[in-house]
Structure formats: C-alpha cells, structure tokens
Amino acid sequence: MIIRLADCPPQPWKNGLGSTREIAIHPDGAGNDDFLWRVSIAEVDSAAPFSSFPGIDRQIALLDGNGFTMTLDDDRMHALTTPFEPFAFAGEAKVAVTLVDGPTRDFNLMVRRTQARGEVQVWQGPDTRMPDPSTVLVYCARGVIDTTEGPLHAGDAWRPAPASPLRLHHNALALVIRIEPNAS
Template identity: 55%
Template sequence: MSVSPFQSFALADIAPTRWKNGGGNTREIAVWPPGAGMDDFVWRLSVADIERDGPFSAFPGIDRQIVLLDGAGVALRADDGSFSHRLASVGEPFAFSGDTSLQSALLDGATRDFNVMTRRGYCRARVESFRTGFAVSTGSHTLCLLAVSGTWQAKGDALRLQPGEGLLSRAAGPASTHAFEPAGDAALCLCVTLEMEPGQ
C-alpha cells in the first residue's frame, strides 16, 4: 500500500498570534526552515484575520502573494506609491513586493486572507485557485492545498477536505500525481507550489 505524501492540517487547530498593533491575528500554517523567524525564513504560509484598518510592515527581499478567503475585501496602498489594489474577489491571488510598507483599509468589515511569502533569489511560489476538479504532482517541490469552500475528495484515496482544512507535501521523495474533485457546487481550493531556486 502506498504512503500518502501529504500531512493534513486544519486552521481551527492552529493557535492565532495576535498582531502587535492589535489589528488582527495570524495563523502560521508552515515555514521553512522549520522554526524560522520573520528575519530568516525562506518561505512562509499563513492565514490572517484583519479586523481593522492599519499598516502592513515592509519585508525587504520578500515576494508576497495574498488571497482573499472571506469578507468584502481590503484596499492595499503602498507607502512609496508603487501600487494601489482592491483585494475584493475571493480566490484571486495578488502578488506584490514586500520591499515597501503598506496601508490597508477594510472595504466592509473584517476579512480573512491567505498569505504566501518567499525570499527572493531563494524560492518562488505559484498560487492557483481551483473551482473544478484538478490534479497536482508532488516530488521535488513543496505543495500546499487549502479548501476554502465546498468539500474536496481525492480520487482513489480516503483524503477528504472540508473548508478550512488543508494538505502539505514537503519537497522530498518520488514524484506522484493526485487528483481532487469537488463534492457539489460553489467549491474553491487554493494550491501553492513552492520551488527552490537553482543552487539553493
């Protein structure tokens, strides 16, 4: 019998860390290397609850992607004027540089957002949203799946994801392909592929 390459997680089981400014909290799904802090991680996956308007800190050398999971959304404005973006569509990733600090303004109440952070030159991330059946491959890269809405069933496997549940596959072992199907309508699943840059 084959061994699943996935480790399961549930957002409800991850203790939130309150922000220093009191404007929200973060649940860290995974970080590399294990135990790394905000100054020395290679990649970091987390979910944030934004409860009020406020600043986003700068993270020089970090590439960021954010995806709205729940709520009306948030307006993001870079302090250096490089961009202004309304994050208002659930499941649509927005990529930006962490080199500059931001100001965030909630559009209509609190939001929940998925965050991907990668250290430039060391790792790169691809974030995809699936609303219909899809297949992913494990092996030389790290893979993270998060069910946002609906129930997702792995084909030929007992794996089943409810909203707020996910799977993580580390970059190791032989390559394998896994297909997932939604059980019903209005389903959304996020998939993050993390690949180390050559030489890392």
C-alpha cells in the same frame, strides 16, 4: 499531512497590529527571519498597516468579507475585493489598508526571494488533479477535497506526498502553493 485551521492558534502580526494563523512554514520551526516560505491566514479587522518583510515576495488572496483597498508605497492602489484572486507584492512595500465594509480574512504566501519563487494557483472542482513535485501545500478554500490522507473541508490544508492525487468535489476551490528554488 493534513493541517486543520482549528489547530493553528492565532498569533500577533510581526508589527503587533493584527492577528494571523500560520498554516505552514518551511523549514519547520523557522521564524520570521529565516523561513524559506510561509503560508498563513490573516484576520484584517481594522485599517492597520501590514508588517514589513524585506526580501520577501508576498501573494495575498481574499477568503472572506468584502475586502479592502491596499495603498502600496503611498502611490499605488490595489482593491483586494475579488475572492480567491491572488495579488503579488514586495514584502518591503509600505502597505496601508482601507476596509471596504467590515472585517476580512485573507490567505498569504511569503517566499524569500533570494532563494525561491512561489506561486498561488487556483483549482476548481469538479476535477481530479495530481500535484506536481513543486506543490508544497493545498488549501481548501471552499467545498470538499478528497486526498489520499482523508477529506479536506474549508479551512483545511494538506502537505501532499509525491504522486498523491486529489479530487475536488463540485463547487470546491483550492489555493495551491508551488515553490521552486532559484537557479544556482
């Protein structure tokens, strides 16, 4: 299934201090308290703190803009200034943000840590790939990616069916989400 960013309306952050576009959530129709995993694109246009998500492992990657510096739990700093480079942190961490120079957009993966592990992989073109069974979403961050259901352009995402290859054109870049359940 192809998901177009234009079909994902902005909604307020959990803390109401910013906005995000939910790309996909599992299970379908879940909310903040019962999702297994969630992928979204956040608009960061002020130094507002991130929402708290206890029990959630998060990964974030800069998509557009000059980025920001994250201060985690008042003592650890991370500069999110390199596009498409995932950074992992705990959802319950207290996160303050200082913008580098203007607004940014970032890619977010959230996974309920007691139930699963998530990973954001970066694939670059030109290349042809076969997503493995743990791949739940392919996000086109740059360029064009051909799928069995049609092309993806920057901002589009795809929920691949099993054994569905994709082709990344020259200069294409995909953020690929893999989710694996925790061992019982």
